[in-house]
Each structure stands twice: as C-alpha cells, then as structure tokens.
Amino acid sequence: MTESENPTTSPDQCHSTHQAHGYITAKDDYLKRLRRIEGQSRGLQRMVEEEKYCIDILTQVSAMTKALQAVAMGLLEDHISHCVVDAAVAGGPEAEAKIKEATDAIARLVRS
Amino acid sequence: MTESENPTTSPDQCHSTHQAHGYITAKDDYLKRLRRIEGQSRGLQRMVEEEKYCIDILTQVSAMTKALQAVAMGLLEDHISHCVVDAAVAGGPEAEAKIKEATDAIARLVRS
Amino acid sequence: MTESENPTTSPDQCHSTHQAHGYITAKDDYLKRLRRIEGQSRGLQRMVEEEKYCIDILTQVSAMTKALQAVAMGLLEDHISHCVVDAAVAGGPEAEAKIKEATDAIARLVRS
Amino acid sequence: MTESENPTTSPDQCHSTHQAHGYITAKDDYLKRLRRIEGQSRGLQRMVEEEKYCIDILTQVSAMTKALQAVAMGLLEDHISHCVVDAAVAGGPEAEAKIKEATDAIARLVRS
Numbered sequence: 001m002t003e004s005e006n007p008t009t010s011p012d013q014c015h016s017t018h019q020a021h022g023y024i025t026a027k028d029d030y031l032k033r034l035r036r037i038e039g040q041s042r043g044l045q046r047m048v049e050e051e052k053y054c055i056d057i058l059t060q061v062s063a064m065t066k067a068l069q070a071v072a073m074g075l076l077e078d079h080i081s082h083c084v085v086d087a088a089v090a091g092g093p094e095a096e097a098k099i100k101e102a103t104d105a106i107a108r109l110v111r112s
Numbered sequence: 113m114t115e116s117e118n119p120t121t122s123p124d125q126c127h128s129t130h131q132a133h134g135y136i137t138a139k140d141d142y143l144k145r146l147r148r149i150e151g152q153s154r155g156l157q158r159m160v161e162e163e164k165y166c167i168d169i170l171t172q173v174s175a176m177t178k179a180l181q182a183v184a185m186g187l188l189e190d191h192i193s194h195c196v197v198d199a200a201v202a203g204g205p206e207a208e209a210k211i212k213e214a215t216d217a218i219a220r221l222v223r224s
Numbered sequence: 225m226t227e228s229e230n231p232t233t234s235p236d237q238c239h240s241t242h243q244a245h246g247y248i249t250a251k252d253d254y255l256k257r258l259r260r261i262e263g264q265s266r267g268l269q270r271m272v273e274e275e276k277y278c279i280d281i282l283t284q285v286s287a288m289t290k291a292l293q294a295v296a297m298g299l300l301e302d303h304i305s306h307c308v309v310d311a312a313v314a315g316g317p318e319a320e321a322k323i324k325e326a327t328d329a330i331a332r333l334v335r336s
Numbered sequence: 337m338t339e340s341e342n343p344t345t346s347p348d349q350c351h352s353t354h355q356a357h358g359y360i361t362a363k364d365d366y367l368k369r370l371r372r373i374e375g376q377s378r379g380l381q382r383m384v385e386e387e388k389y390c391i392d393i394l395t396q397v398s399a400m401t402k403a404l405q406a407v408a409m410g411l412l413e414d415h416i417s418h419c420v421v422d423a424a425v426a427g428g429p430e431a432e433a434k435i436k437e438a439t440d441a442i443a444r445l446v447r448s
Contacts, residue, residue, distance in 0.1 A: 027160060027161075027163070030160045031157055031160055031161065034153060034156050034157045034160065035157065037153050037156075038150060038153040038154060038157070041146060041149050041150040041153050042150060044146050044149075044183075045143055045146045045147065045150070048139060048142045048143055048146060049139075049143065051139070054187050054188070054190065054191035054195065055191065055213055055214070055217050057187055058184055058187060058188060058191075058217045058220070058221065059217065059220065061180055061181075061183065061184040061187075061221070061224075062184075062217075062220040062221055062223075062224040063224075064180060065177055065180055065181070065221075065224040066224045068173055068176060068177055068180075069173075069177070069224070069443075069446055069447070071156075071173065072170055072173045072174075072446075073439060073442065073443045073446070075166050075169055075170060075173075076166070076170060076439055076442065077435060077436070077439040078166065079166035079167065079170075080416070080420065080435050080438065080439065081432070081435050083166065084416070084420075084421075084424075085420075085421070085424040085431070085435070088420075088421040088424050088425060089424060089425055095421070096417070099413060099416050099417050099421070100413070101167055102167070102416065103409060103412055103413040103416065105167050105170045105171065105174075106409065106412065106442055106445075107405075107409045108170070108171065108174040109170065109173070109174055109177075109442075109446050110405055110408075110409070110442075110445050110446050111174075111335055111336075111405075112173075112174040112175075112177040112178045112181070112335075181331075181334055181335070184334075185327060185330065185331045185334070188327055188330065189323060189324070189327040192304070192308070192323050192326065192327065193320070193323050196304065196308075196309075196312075197308075197309070197312040197319070197323070200308075200309040200312050200313060201312060201313055207309070208305070211301060211304050211305050211309070212301070214304065215297060215300055215301040215304065218297065218300065218330055218333075219293075219297045221330075221334050222293055222296075222297070222330075222333050222334050223293070223447055223448075224447075251384060251385075251387070254384045255381055255384055255385065258377060258380050258381045258384060259381065261377050261380075262374060262377040262378060262381070265370060265373050265374040265377050266374060268370050268373075268407075269367055269370045269371065269374070272363060272366045272367055272370060273363075273367065275363070278411050278412070278414065278415035278419065279415065279437055279438070279441050281411055282408055282411055282412060282415075282441045282444070282445065283441065283444065285404055285405075285407065285408040285411075285445070285448075286408075286441075286444040286445055286447075286448040287448075288404060289401055289404055289405070289445075289448040290448045292397055292400060292401055292404075293397075293401070293448070295380075295397065296394055296397045296398075299390050299393055299394060299397075300390070300394060302390065303390035303391065303394075307390065325391055326391070329391050329394045329395065329398075332394070332395065332398040333394065333397070333398055333401075335398075336397075336398040336399075336401040336402045336405070
C-alpha cells in the first residue's frame with residue numbers, strides 16, 4: 001500500500017483499491033447532484049438579476065446549502081468507510097492521522 | 113421587467129422604491145460572487161469526475177458553503193435595511209409580519 | 225429617546241421604553257428555556273461521568289444546540305422588533321449601525 | 337456502574353475495552369469543559385434576568401454554541417478512533433452500521 005506517500009492533498013490511491021463500492025459507483029449520483037447545485041447557483045444569479053424578493057433568494061440559498069451539505073455527508077461516509085477504515089485496519093500512526101484529518105474536515109463543515 | 117412572475121408570495125415593490133441603495137447598487141457585486149460560486153460548483157464536479165481525494169473535496173464544499181453564506185448575510189443586511197425598516201416606519205401589522213418573515217429566513221440559514 | 229447613548233456594549237435602554245412587548249414580557253419564558261438548557265448541560269456531564277455511549281451524548285449535544293439556537297432566534301426577533309426598528313424610525317447613522325450590528329450577530333450565529 | 341441502564345439502544349462495551357485511551361483519559365477534560373458550559377448557561381440566565389443588551393446575549397450564545405460544538409468534535413474523534421475503528425477491524429455488517437450511525441450523528445451536528 002502506498003498510503004504513506006500522500007497524507008493530504010493527494011489524488012485517490014485510497015479509493016483505487018475499492019472500485020466496487022461507495023465513491024466510485026456513486027460517482028454518477030454525486031455528479032448529478034452537483035449539476036443540480038450548479039443549476040441552483042445559476043437560478044440565484046437569475047433571481048438577483050431580476051431583483052426578486054430578498055427572502056425568496058435567501059430561501060434558495062438555504063436549499064442550496066442543504067443540498068451541498070448532503071453531498072458532503074455522502075462523501076464523508078464514503079471516506080470513513082474506505083480511507084479511514086483501511087488505514088485503521090492497517091494500523092499505525094497513519095490510522096490516527098486519517099482520523100484526525102477526517103474530524104478536522106467535519107469541524108470545518110459544522111462551522112461553515 | 114417581469115417581477116409579476118415572482119414565484120412565491122412576496123411583493124417586489126419593497127425594492128422598487130430604493131433604486132439608490134443596497135441591493136440594487138450591489139447587484140453587480142452579488143452577481144460576481146454568485147458566478148464565482150457557480151465556478152466552485154463546476155470545480156467540485158471536476159474533482160469528483162477525477163476522483164480527487166475526499167478530504168480535498170470536502171474542503172472545497174466548506175469554502176463554497178462559506179461563500180454562499182456570505183452572500184446570504186449581505187442580502188439579509190440589505191433586506192433589513194430596506195424592506196424591514198420601511199415596513200417598520202410605515203408601522204402596523206405589516207411591520208410585524210416583515211420581521212417575522214426575516215427571522216424565519218435567518219432561522220433557516222442557521223439550520224442549513 | 226436616549227437610543228444614541230449606547231451603541232453597543234450597553235445595558236438596556238433600548239428595551240426600557242417597551243415594557244409592554246417582546247423581551248420583557250417573554251423574560252420568564254426565556255429564563256425557563258435557559259434553565260432547561262442548564263439542565264441539559266448537567267445531563268451531559270452525567271452522561272460523560274457514567275461513560276454513556278458517545279453517539280447518545282452527541283445526540284444530546286445536538287438537542288442542546290438546537291434549544292440554544294431557538295433562544296437566540298427569539299432574542300433576535302425581539303431585538304429587531306425593538307432596538308433596530310426604533311433606531312430605524314429615529315433614522316440617521318445610528319439606524320445603519322444597529323442593522324450592521326444585528327447582521328454581524330446573525331453571521332456569528334450562522335457560523336457557530 | 338450501571339451501563340445497562342443505557343437509555344437508547346447502543347452497547348457500551350465499545351468503550352470498556354479501551355480504558356487506556358481517548359474518552360476515558362480525557363473524561364476530566366470533558367467534564368471541566370461541560371462545567372464551563374453549564375456556567376455559561378447560568379451566565380445567560382443572569383444576562384436575561386438583568387435585561388442586558390440583546391446583542392451581548394447573542395454573542396454569549398454564539399460562544400456557548402462554539403464550546404459545545406468543540407466538545408462534540410472531541411467526542412466524535414474519540415468515537416471514530418475507538419468504536420468505529422474497532423467495528424471496522426472486526427468487519428461485517430456491524431462495521432457498516434457503526435459508520436452509518438456516526439455519519440448520521442455528524443449530519444445532526446452540521447444541521448444543529
């Protein structure tokens with residue numbers, strides 16, 4: 001395993017041994033949801049362009065934020081199931097680092 | 113302009129008397145920020161497409177959520193400065209309704 | 225009106241002219257809710273003391289956070305109804321400062 | 337200890353084999369932080385009792401929410417390090433269930 005090569009900014013080795021589950025198979029689903037989010041961001045531009053009522057724009061912002069957070073939760077579950085668990089099974093300091101990295105990402109999501 | 117298409121219930125007149133401040137003058141700024149957010153949503157699609165590292169994708173989701181919330185805060189400040197304050201100065205049940213509507217929108221933002 | 229005396233850290237003049245509504249009359253309700261939140265914080269201590277299951281503790285933390293945010297939303301609505309609206313009716317730079325102060329507080333709540 | 341009273345469904349054995357790390361050793365630290373949070377909730381009651389300025393109360397609510405979320409993040413990291421990782425090492429459907437349970441708890445935190 002080459003996990004040790006890339007602690008953070010790295011591409012995807014961590015997924016590459018798991019072609020069968022999660023992230024990879026759900027890729028189309030994630031892309032579909034993200035395209036819908038892109039559509040929401042264009043809808044917001046249109047609403048501002050046409051000077052729609054502020055509260056309606058804010059309602060759309062809330063809906064878009066919720067959709068984004070749902071994508072994040074899915075990715076997080078995949079990440080824990082694959083990368084974190086793999087690192088945990090392998091053991092050692094890498095395991096602890098992966099868990100710390102994941103909880104830091106969660107803390108950023110909670111605060112954002 | 114086709115404000116009358118307005119999807120939900122709210123009147124738009126609340127902006128129309130304030131061509132000079134806030135929302136209207138900041139429109140280009142909001143549009144620029146929303147286009148950047150649209151770009152972020154496309155960046156996320158690319159990251160998922162190329163199976164980038166989950167944590168890096170989550171970091172981008174956090175950044176995008178923060179950018180969205182900042183737009184919401186700006187719109188909210190404009191809304192309170194114009195619609196809520198105008199309704200308050202006019203007084204009556206409309207004033208109370210506007211304040212309730214604004215705090216409901218805030219509650220949705222806090223929870224999203 | 226003595227609104228101009230106390231822009232930020234100040235006590236309560238802003239409420240004192242409104243004995244009849246909002247904050248003052250709801251005081252007992254706020255105190256009851258805050259006492260319940262205090263009880264939740266003691267419940268959390270007991271759960272940690274007895275080493276209860278982590279997920280159950282986290283569920284309690286979420287419930288307590290929601291209760292706190294609900295108190296904040298109530299206070300915010302009262303604040304906008306009284307202080308912000310009063311300042312708006314009085315007009316001038318004080319009005320703008322009150323609105324900015326309120327939206328800054330909202331931004332802190334959204335991020336916390 | 338009367339762990340069997342455990343209010344919801346979850347087993348506590350997941351902590352009991354880990355007397356040496358995380359949750360157990362950090363217990364005093366968690367209790368200290370939760371006592372400080374309890375103090376904050378009493379401080380809030382005092383502020384409402386004395387009708388302090390709303391914005392100052394809201395600032396305190398934000399600080400208390402942040403403190404609570406920090407406790408939650410610590411507990412979550414402990415939980416993933418112990419229960420989730422143990423279940424993952426053991427494998428089987430229990431592993432998947434633990435990960436789902438943890439991400440559901442995270443989603444509640446993100447939304448609260």
